[in-house]
Amino acid sequence: MTRRSGSENRVKRKTEYFRVSEEEKQQILDNATRAGKKTNDYIRSVLLSKRIKQPKVDHAAGLEIAQELRRIGVNLNQLTKLAHMGLIDDCSVELSKIREVLQESLRKL
Structure with a gap:
């Protein structure tokens, strides 16, 4: 009887989904086969x-x-306060x- 490693003994309760193209899927399957692993084990590793x-x-x-x-x-808070007080029309x-100024700051990002 072959002994399993700790990671194989753990129960995996969470599932993640992601999208791949047909070509990416085939590449993942090919790589998993070359590595001698199941697809899920290969992706996880x-x-x-x-x-x-x-x-x-x-x-x-x-x-x-x-x-x-x-x-x-x-500045915006000061203007808002003055506008609410009726001091600026x-x-x-x-x-x-x-x-x-805000647009210029965003361009710097």
């Missing part, structure tokens, strides 16, 4: 053994954008400026 690279993030740019977004939020010019 490939997914769990791969190391995912962290995306390179420019932290300085992220902090700059966050600071700019905070400023926009403060037409805030379209100010809102246009805020929109331009």
